[in-house]
Each structure stands twice: as structure tokens, then as C-alpha cells.
Amino acid sequence: MGEMTQDDLREGLVRAMARAGVGEPSALHRLTGGATMESWRFTAGGEDYVLRRAPSLAFMEGRPFGHATEAAVIRAAHGAGVTAPEVVTVLEDSDGIGSGFVMRALPGTPDPKAILAMEQPDRILAEVARDLARIHSLGREDVPPEIPELDYRDGIENLRQQFEEAGGDRPMIALGLRWLMDHVPDRVESVLGHGDYRLGNILCEDSHLTGVLDWELAHFGDPHEDLAFGCMPVWRFARYDRPALGLGSLEDYFAVYEAESGRTVDPARFRFWSVYRTVWWALGCLRMADFWRRGEDRMLERVVISRRTSEQELDLLLLLEEDAPEAERNRAIDDPMEMNPALHGEAQxxxxxxxxxxxxxxxxxxxxxxxxxxxxxxxxxxxxxxxxxxHFTIHDDRSAALKVLRGEMNLRTPGFLAECRRGVWSKLREDSPKYPSLQAALAQWPMEEEE
Structure with a gap:
């Protein structure tokens, strides 16, 4: 299915749109972005639509629910006043173009750079907080029964298994897993969470929120999980200085959310889910390379996203290092760069x-x-x-990762924090040297004086 041609897609859409009572599609073209699912825009009956589709059936294996259920969640959110799109039809086997559904297109751009450049980011942030509160107002009776509920400890165990499957050789990820195991909060009343609520999955136009997209990870759980995920540094893009989705302050974000939802945001729970989702996305990045290796999706973007794991390792370290003793936080580190010798002769x-x-x-x-x-x-x-x-590459260390997971080594271990800092700095120099968190980290880490 991943090799399906544009003509194949158009023929399948003819059948799907006829079922919805709409004319034949035209001007079909692929939209950019989408780390897991494809999006195709087209016109039919004088209106614009978007097809959301899995790039291969393998991508749907192991997921808690399919596209028909995702479409039902979107319809429920739309009915609750969330700026969710209107679903017009769900693909059927007879359409011959795999798994997915068609939505009426919404105005606005999903481009984080364009959204962050809009004149009133504070207004967007308030509308984002309002919509999140409305999502969290939906109950079990509003959505299909197969929507899962995240058990906190089961979730951590699942992450640990993913870590082992990925080689179990990343001490920083092991540090995050150990911290999660040691800091599981008490359960709270579950709400319906979007699961991927962040820049990149919202549409905006003229400093207004116009759409909430990508509901494939919806589940019941702690409301702080959605709040924390969108505030991760990776989803702030160029605005590291605006902790709430790159749009403003956490105080402003929480104030609107609390007023709309009637809930009080707990900083300790927010931190727990920040760590949890940073580990979750680090492992998600690693899995992208595996999708490519197994041939499930040979898109170039998969291998590049896999190298963003180091970004999450740095963010994880910045979240956790505040727990280290002052002496370890003040331990100086040296620049990890080691250049190859000067080059001569044929091109290297x-x-x-x-x-x-x-x-x-x-x-x-x-x-x-x-x-x-x-x-x-x-x-x-x-x-x-x-x-x-x-650059000289610092390789990952399974032995150190195992010691961390067993609790035999942690940020109180003399020199370990400095080693972690130097290691993530070395990796990011290769993978993503312009990542905003790196500049913030280097500004606060003590450095050895050059001779």
C-alpha cells in the first residue's frame, strides 16, 4: 500500500466521496509533514477536503484502535465545541486505498514557524487552553468503548520494554525510566486526552486557533499529560523562551485552562508527565529507524527523525539534573569536540x-x-x-544503562552528571546542533577553562 500511486488514490476517493454524496475529487496533492500518517488535500463538489491515511497497513498493527474509531472521537470533539474538523466519510476495504478517513478542510496553517510569527500568540494560547479543557470534558459515554486508558505503571513498563527492544544502551533514557519508576504519582480521575496536543497538530489563522488535528493517540488518563506534552522544548520550535507551546508563559496557559476546566494544575504531576513524554518521544524517534529498516515505510524522514533522539536525551537531562547534588551540578565539563586531521588529496x-x-x-x-x-x-x-x-562520536553504553536502571548509578554518582552532559552535547553536535535546548544548556553548564 505504501507504493500506491496518486491515480490509485484518486480512484479510491471517487468511491469514498460518492458514498458521502459528494462529486469526484480533483487537484489531489500530498501535504507536507506527518511523522506517521499521510495527508492528501483535494477538491470535490466545489469544497476542499483532506484525506488522512496510513502509509502502510503495518502502521496500524498494534494500535489500540483504527481510523473508524479515531473519526468517531473527532466527531465527538467537534460536537463538544472543539475546533476539530468535520469527518465526512471513513475509508472502507472496497475503496481499495487502505485505512483512513476524509475530513472537510479547515482554514489556517499548521506550520509552527508561521504560527509563532503571528501578532497575538497570547490569544492563540488562550484558545488552545480553552479547547484542551473542552477535550478533557468528554466522558466514556461520548466516545467508542475501545478508547484505552493509560495505567501509569503499565505505561512505564511498556516504555521499558521499548527501550530493551531498541538495544537498551542509552544511559540517559535509562535515567528517565528509573526516575519514572521511582516517582509514579497517585491516580487521579481520568479524562479523555488528545495524546498529541502541540504545535504541528493545530491550525491557526490571523492569531486564532482554527483546527485541532491528529487524534490517533487519544486515550483516557491524567489531564496533566496533555498539558505537559505540548510544552516540551521540542514542540516550542524556535521559541524556547516561551514554555507554553512556544506561545507564552505556563502561568497564562494554566490560568485559562483552570478557569475553563475547573481543575487545578499540579506542578509535580506536570513535571512527571514532562519526563514521561520526553522518554516516550525519545523512544518514538528510535522506532522510526526500525520502521525504515523493516521496510514498513522507506520514507527518508523516518531515518532523520530517528536522529532526533539526542534532542530528547538533552531535554530529559535538563528536567532531571535539578535533583543532582550541588557539587555535581557545579562540576565543570570540557568541550567534547575532536576534529579529524586536516584533509589532503582526494575528497573525503x-x-x-x-x-x-x-x-x-x-x-x-x-x-x-x-x-x-x-x-x-x-x-x-x-x-x-x-x-x-x-566529529569524534561518543558511543552509547549498555553496561552504564543497566546500572542506571538497577539504581546502581544515578545523578548522585560522582562524575556521572558531567559525563551525561558531555555525552548529549557530543551527540547533538552531530544530530541537531541548532536545537534551542542546547544553547540554553551550554549557558548554564559550568565549563572547564581553556588553557
């Missing part, structure tokens, strides 16, 4: 990679839509290869 790997990247840049103007997006991803991938060849 990093030079070849740079040359290919420069050529790709020269044809950027000839591409548009998803192809242009993929070209940018390709250049990011080449940048990772070039930097890894040029």
Missing part, C-alpha cells in the same frame, strides 16, 4: 556529502509541496552524515 566523505547537499540546494526552486519538503529533509540527513564523519 564529509566533503562529498557537502557537495551533494549543495547540488540539492541548487534545484530547490524546481520543486514544490511534499517534494520540496523531502529535499529539506534530505539535506538535514546529509548534514548529520557530514558532522558525524567530522
Amino acid at each position: 566523505m564529509d566533503e562529498i556529502v557537502i557537495a551533494v547537499s549543495e547540488w540539492l540546494s541548487s534545484i530547490k526552486h524546481k520543486l514544490e509541496g511534499h517534494d520540496r519538503f523531502q529535499l529539506a529533509v534530505a539535506r538535514n540527513a546529509l548534514g548529520i552524515v557530514e558532522r558525524e564523519h567530522r
